[in-house]
Amino acid sequence: MDIESFQKDLIEWFEMEMRDLPWRKDQDPYKVWVSEIMLQQTRVDTVIPYFTRFLEKFPSIEVLANADEDQVLKAWEGLGYYSRVRNLQSAVKEVHEKYEGQVPDDPKEIATLKGVGPYTAGAILSIAYGKPEPAVDGNVMRVLSRILLIWEDIAKPSTRKTFETAVRGLISHENPSYFNQALMELGALICTPTSPSCLLCPVRDHCQAFDAGVQNELPVKTKKKKQRPVELVTAVLKDEQNRILIRKRPESGLLANMWEFPSAEVSIEYRSEKEQFKEYFKEEYQVDLSLGDMVGRIEHVFSHLIWNIHVFSGELQGDIQEGPALKLVKAEDLKEFAFPVSHQKIIKQFIDLEK
DNA sequence: TAGCCGTGGCT
DNA sequence: TAGCCAAGGCT
Numbered sequence: 001m002d003i004e005s006f007q008k009d010l011i012e013w014f015e016m017e018m019r020d021l022p023w024r025k026d027q028d029p030y031k032v033w034v035s036e037i038m039l040q041q042t043r044v045d046t047v048i049p050y051f052t053r054f055l056e057k058f059p060s061i062e063v064l065a066n067a068d069e070d071q072v073l074k075a076w077e078g079l080g081y082y083s084r085v086r087n088l089q090s091a092v093k094e095v096h097e098k099y100e101g102q103v104p105d106d107p108k109e110i111a112t113l114k115g116v117g118p119y120t121a122g123a124i125l126s127i128a129y130g131k132p133e134p135a136v137d138g139n140v141m142r143v144l145s146r147i148l149l150i151w152e153d154i155a156k157p158s159t160r161k162t163f164e165t166a167v168r169g170l171i172s173h174e175n176p177s178y179f180n181q182a183l184m185e186l187g188a189l190i191c192t193p194t195s196p197s198c199l200l201c202p203v204r205d206h207c208q209a210f211d212a213g214v215q216n217e218l219p220v221k222t223k224k225k226k227q228r229p230v231e232l233v234t235a236v237l238k239d240e241q242n243r244i245l246i247r248k249r250p251e252s253g254l255l256a257n258m259w260e261f262p263s264a265e266v267s268i269e270y271r272s273e274k275e276q277f278k279e280y281f282k283e284e285y286q287v288d289l290s291l292g293d294m295v296g297r298i299e300h301v302f303s304h305l306i307w308n309i310h311v312f313s314g315e316l317q318g319d320i321q322e323g324p325a326l327k328l329v330k331a332e333d334l335k336e337f338a339f340p341v342s343h344q345k346i347i348k349q350f351i352d353l354e355k
Numbered sequence: 356t357a358g359c360c361g362t363g364g365c366t
Numbered sequence: 367t368a369g370c371c372a373a374g375g376c377t
Contacts, residue, residue: 039373080361
């Protein structure tokens with residue numbers, strides 16, 4: 001492999017073909033940081049409108065550091081992996097207080113920030129600061145597994161080190177930013193998971209997999225397990241003033257700190273799910289309920305589980321104590337709170353926002 | 356290490 | 367349709 005020739009072909013292709021993306025307008029470390037967090041496990045087309053809105057609302061480290069977490073979560077609503085943005089704000093606060101608002105350019109320091117792992121650290125260091133650090137994501141592993149004919153299982157966490165070592169040997173010290181971005185862009189546009197466009201590839205002549213005709217056999221990636229089904233009852237509960245009861249989820253775990261309609265996991269047993277829910281609710285809030293028939297069901301698929309939500313409507317039979325994590329709100333005000341998509345579906349299908 | 360942690364688009 | 371996949375990180 002002629003490394004200089006490879007770098008040249010790759011970077012020249014990137015300069016010609018790179019997409020015009022909102023986070024490529026400058027190299028502001030904060031913007032690069034926000035974009036890299038949003039792009040984790042998320043498609044470019046999905047991220048674009050969120051990125052633009054997020055930077056309008058939180059244009060600087062100082063603004064985000066001082067922002068209300070509920071507003072931050074609201075700006076992330078629908079993007080998924082919500083701990084990303086809670087970690088981001090936490091890390092931004094640390095940069096604001098400990099580093100005088102300057103994102104560290106030191107590999108060891110930046111790696112200590114919450115939510116900044118090996119990939120994101122390398123991406124910020126190379127793109128914002130021009131440092132020759134590897135930024136190994138799924139694209140890079142796929143592309144390099146083909147070019148270098150690496151048969152290790154990229155689903156194994158330990159495999160990333162192999163690719164980091166490979167990148168350290170290949171990366172352009174003249175333009176580490178473009179080198180890393182070009183590798184990812186190539187993975188997104190040409191060297192795709194299925195049916196790669198090898199005939200359009202700028203580095204085809206350097207690709208061992210193409211040379212051997214095995215580009216469709218790489219990368220090696222073991223399958224993931226199926227999602228576990230979970231049965232849930234969720235109730236849209238109103239008081240005598242027609243206000244709807246919502247609550248905030250716990251500060252850790254699934255959908256942490258997001259809002260939802262009261263819900264309980266039920267088991268398939270002899271007792272009806274309606275009775276199980278009323279019992280749960282009474283125990284949790286010391287208030288009785290009158291529940292009607294099930295108004296519908298919603299299936300929502302997560303990475304590791306499937307919610308099968310049985311939706312009921314009902315009325316609160318007594319006064320309930322509101323608090324920071326429990327509120328009675330008018331239907332028209334639901335839009336002020338950050339709900340996961342599963343509960344946005346409930347709002348859309350079962351709640352009249354005019355009433 | 357492997358499981359947890361979202362969502363929407365594509366095949 | 368069911369599975370797979372996308373610029374990962376945390377525990």
